[in-house]
Amino acid sequence: MSQETNATALPVGVTGVVTDWSGDKQAFHVPWGKAMMWIFLLSDTFIFTSFLTGYMHVRTSTTVPWPNPSEVFALTIAGHHIPLILIAIMTFILITSSGTMALAVNYGYRRDRKKTMLLMLATAAFGAMFVSMQAFEWTKLIVDEGVRPWGNPMGAAQFGACFFMITGFHGLHVSIGVIYLSIVAFKVYRGDYESRGYEIVEIVGLYWHFVDLVWVFIFALFYLW
Amino acid sequence: MAYVAIADRDHEHHLHDPQTFITKYIWSQDHKVIAIQYGITAISVGVLAMILSAMMRLQLAFPDVFSFITPNNYYQFVTMHGMIMVIYLLTALFLGGFGNFLIPLMCGARDMVFPYVNMLSFWVYLLSVIILMASFFVPGGPTGAGWTLYPPQSILPGTPGTDWGILFMLISLAVFIVAFTMGGLNYVTTVLQARCRGMTLMRMPLSVWGIFVATILGLLAFPALLVSAVMMILDKTIGTSFFIPAVLSMGESLDHLGGSPILFQHLFWFFGHPEVYIVALPAFGIISDLISTHARKNIFGYRMMVWAIVAIGALSFVVWAHHMYVSGMNPYFGFFFATTTLIIAIPTAIKVYNWVLTLWQGNIRFTVPMMFAIGFIFTFTHGGLTGLFLGNVTVDLPLSDTYFVVGHFHMVMGVSPVLAVFGAIYHWFPKISGRMFNETLGKWHFWLTFLGTYSIYLPMHYLGILGVPRRYYANGITDFIPESAQTMNVGITIAALLVAVVQIIFFVNIIWSLRNGKKADSNPWGATTLEWQTPDTPPKHGNWGPELPVVYRWAYDYSVPGQSLDFIPQTEPHHGHDSVDDEDKDKK
Ligand code: HEM
Numbered sequence: 001m002s003q004e005t006n007a008t009a010l011p012v013g014v015t016g017v018v019t020d021w022s023g024d025k026q027a028f029h030v031p032w033g034k035a036m037m038w039i040f041l042l043s044d045t046f047i048f049t050s051f052l053t054g055y056m057h058v059r060t061s062t063t064v065p066w067p068n069p070s071e072v073f074a075l076t077i078a079g080h081h082i083p084l085i086l087i088a089i090m091t092f093i094l095i096t097s098s099g100t101m102a103l104a105v106n107y108g109y110r111r112d113r114k115k116t117m118l119l120m121l122a123t124a125a126f127g128a129m130f131v132s133m134q135a136f137e138w139t140k141l142i143v144d145e146g147v148r149p150w151g152n153p154m155g156a157a158q159f160g161a162c163f164f165m166i167t168g169f170h171g172l173h174v175s176i177g178v179i180y181l182s183i184v185a186f187k188v189y190r191g192d193y194e195s196r197g198y199e200i201v202e203i204v205g206l207y208w209h210f211v212d213l214v215w216v217f218i219f220a221l222f223y224l225w
Numbered sequence: 226m227a228y229v230a231i232a233d234r235d236h237e238h239h240l241h242d243p244q245t246f247i248t249k250y251i252w253s254q255d256h257k258v259i260a261i262q263y264g265i266t267a268i269s270v271g272v273l274a275m276i277l278s279a280m281m282r283l284q285l286a287f288p289d290v291f292s293f294i295t296p297n298n299y300y301q302f303v304t305m306h307g308m309i310m311v312i313y314l315l316t317a318l319f320l321g322g323f324g325n326f327l328i329p330l331m332c333g334a335r336d337m338v339f340p341y342v343n344m345l346s347f348w349v350y351l352l353s354v355i356i357l358m359a360s361f362f363v364p365g366g367p368t369g370a371g372w373t374l375y376p377p378q379s380i381l382p383g384t385p386g387t388d389w390g391i392l393f394m395l396i397s398l399a400v401f402i403v404a405f406t407m408g409g410l411n412y413v414t415t416v417l418q419a420r421c422r423g424m425t426l427m428r429m430p431l432s433v434w435g436i437f438v439a440t441i442l443g444l445l446a447f448p449a450l451l452v453s454a455v456m457m458i459l460d461k462t463i464g465t466s467f468f469i470p471a472v473l474s475m476g477e478s479l480d481h482l483g484g485s486p487i488l489f490q491h492l493f494w495f496f497g498h499p500e501v502y503i504v505a506l507p508a509f510g511i512i513s514d515l516i517s518t519h520a521r522k523n524i525f526g527y528r529m530m531v532w533a534i535v536a537i538g539a540l541s542f543v544v545w546a547h548h549m550y551v552s553g554m555n556p557y558f559g560f561f562f563a564t565t566t567l568i569i570a571i572p573t574a575i576k577v578y579n580w581v582l583t584l585w586q587g588n589i590r591f592t593v594p595m596m597f598a599i600g601f602i603f604t605f606t607h608g609g610l611t612g613l614f615l616g617n618v619t620v621d622l623p624l625s626d627t628y629f630v631v632g633h634f635h636m637v638m639g640v641s642p643v644l645a646v647f648g649a650i651y652h653w654f655p656k657i658s659g660r661m662f663n664e665t666l667g668k669w670h671f672w673l674t675f676l677g678t679y680s681i682y683l684p685m686h687y688l689g690i691l692g693v694p695r696r697y698y699a700n701g702i703t704d705f706i707p708e709s710a711q712t713m714n715v716g717i718t719i720a721a722l723l724v725a726v727v728q729i730i731f732f733v734n735i736i737w738s739l740r741n742g743k744k745a746d747s748n749p750w751g752a753t754t755l756e757w758q759t760p761d762t763p764p765k766h767g768n769w770g771p772e773l774p775v776v777y778r779w780a781y782d783y784s785v786p787g788q789s790l791d792f793i794p795q796t797e798p799h800h801g802h803d804s805v806d807d808e809d810k811d812k813k
């Protein structure tokens with residue numbers, strides 16, 4: 001077994017970065033799966049960026065006025081008309097799920113299988129809640145407000161097109177995350193990772209935090225603009 | 226405790242040895258088999274694309290003779306030819322084919338980091354090819370929108386294949402991107418994380434550098450294509466208006482309103498320009514290795530070569546709108562993109578100088594791979610120089626959409642990468658098959674291909690300056706084009722048919738040599754890199770036998786003074802001490 005990879009004192013600063021990167025065998029001292037997840041997420045960032053810049057482009061170039069999101073996304077609860085309330089709750093739920101995910105990673109490294117499993121399932125449950133609320137929101141828009149991908153009564157047709165496409169793509173990510181979380185949670189509980197270590201929980205966590213982060217951008221650019 | 230590299234941990238070593246024929250050659254997780262699967266599939270569709278180009282050339286030279294080539298067919302041929310060549314042949318062959326074969330072998334790994342995902346990558350790629358081929362058989366045929374697929378014409382009636390062809394094309398592209406992502410994540414992670422001991426990034430052969438950076442470009446550029454494909458599928462199927470403005474089509478105004486065709490162009494070229502470098506960078510890397518090996522001389526300016534690859538890769542993301550000078554964008558944008566385009570010429574020129582300086586005073590061996598490498602320097606320089614013309618807004622405006630452009634991009638991203646592919650196949654054939662190919666046939670293949678392609682594309686520049694437009698089925702009676710242009714067209718077509726036919730020499734050579742070629746020893750070229758130091762030729766599953774190799778030096782120790790051999794393999798320790806961390810030569 002080689003032990004010398006990192007045995008000597010490492011240079012710091014810019015030289016350190018260069019040495020690390022060009023170093024022997026591994027550019028990053030992380031497992032393969034984690035490196036791969038990082039690279040995948042970088043690629044996925046470009047997908048979402050393309051979606052969002054595409055949306056911004058059509059929003060600024062269309063000739064018809066854009067519907068006002070805080071009115072479209074308002075709910076009337078107990079007689080009060082509250083703008084963006086559903087989205088606020090959804091955002092809150094998703095951010096909470098990032099918290100439970102972080103805890104799961106922590107318990108994973110402590111090899112507390114049961115707590116890890118429970119926290120991962122809680123994260124998945126929050127994710128499922130998010131998706132269901134999204135389904136509710138879609139239904140409301142389609143059935144009550146008459147928003148369609150090809151048009152809507154309030155203004156530019158691109159509003160519905162962008163909305164369904166972008167939130168749909170994000171919702172797909174969340175749904176995949178829920179499945180991924182559940183599978184890994186089950187395997188954690190079964191003890192599949194006892195010999196290999198619990199880095200996998202952190203890898204799932206990376207994906208999950210990423211999906212949450214993307215939501216923040218969608219929230220800011222679509223609902224608040 | 227010191228960190229133990231993953232590759233050294235026991236459990237990661239364990240590779241399942243394939244047992245049956247199926248797991249060994251078909252449903253295989255071995256990177257070498259996957260490489261060959263990718264290679265065969267890519268070359269097969271490439272042959273189809275070449276046949277399509279021959280049909281286009283026949284039509285252009287003899288406009289009234291071939292009744293089966295209708296204007297619609299011509300557009301379909303142009304489109305399918307371009308798309309297949311760029312994506313399904315070159316991208317797949319360089320990354321899926323050579324990337325798969327070379328990365329683990331040159332980095333000293335046993336396989337890709339996730340072999341199963343790697344295997345899926347090939348099968349999904351095959352699926353994308355099948356979908357693409359299916360589009361030839363759907364009602365209305367494949368799309369004829371041009372490989373750039375610009376909307377609105379690509380999805381509105383009038384262009385061939387707007388019913389089904391375009392959908393199949395877009396879906397096939399989306400599937401291809403999924404396949405590429407699965408493979409690409411593997412290539413990048415393997416290079417970053419799974420090199421053998423002593424193989425620092427700055428000791429990697431340039432082939433690996435080229436493929437590595439190209440893969441990163443792919444991972445960051447294909448998303449834009451994926452997104453534009455999704456948007457266009459939605460526009461086509463459920464009637465959204467991302468790309469379709471208010472349009473009159475066939476005398477009726479459509480339901481679409483307020484979309485932006487320019488958005489598609491931006492997304493497409495944000496992918497499209499890096500795509501050019503996705504096929505160029507692996508070629509750069511491979512050519513560097515071929516030249517150094519066959520000139521028995523270390524590559525000139527290794528570090529500069531690496532940084533040039535990285536710089537070109539980074540810059541390639543900020544030049545895309547040089548394809549859109551005629552789209553009516555803001556002149557300041559034109560200025561910006563012309564400037565970045567000219568800047569990217571600097572690292573590119575550095576590479577060309579370094580190849581030439583490597584040859585200078587080398588002990589050049591005119592082997593077949595070397596001939597292709599030198600041919601590449603010619604065609605690439607040529608295409609690069611015409612690129613400078615097209616990069617300048619004012620020069621581009623009259624040349625845009627003429628045969629000058631066709632000549633330019635075929636030189637730079639058609640012929641050049643193909644020459645690199647041939648050179649690479651000849652160079653690595655002994656390692657892949659364990660046999661030598663026939664030199665004489667190889668040389669014939671080179672000269673006929675090189676001179677043939679030159680006589681196809683050089684005249685095209687003249688046609689372009691005369692103003693002959695690209696993507697035209699026939700020129701008809703056009704006052705400003707002299708009749709002699711048609712004579713030139715006939716000449717080009719004859720050369721094109723010749724080039725197409727002589728490729729048979731290549732296939733005959735390969736197939737004949739697979740069975741009857743002389744047995745190759747493990748390192749017939751006297752090369753330094755790791756793939757030539759494997760215990761078996763062709764390498765067995767797991768590549769290295771029981772022990773992973775250890776690397777002590779860079780990949781270019783050729784003709785070192787005072788040595789009995791004119792090369793020192795990367796696995797050879799330095800004299801007197803055998804620390805892996807020895808300063809290697811390039812650092813001095
Ligand atoms: C035997 C060699 C080849 C011949 C004879 C050939 C010929 C042609 C012809 C006649 C056209 C159509 C020009 C027009 O009507 O505008 C064309 C277009 C094109 N070719 Fe090739 N080609 C060859 C190889 C390649 C290769 C290796 C590539 C790889 C990059 C390539 C990429 C393209 C592209 C991207 C287009 C543009 C398609 C479009 O306008 O939509 N070709 N080629």
Ligand SMILES: [Cu+2]
Nearest residue numbers: 498501545548
């Ligand atoms: Cu370009």
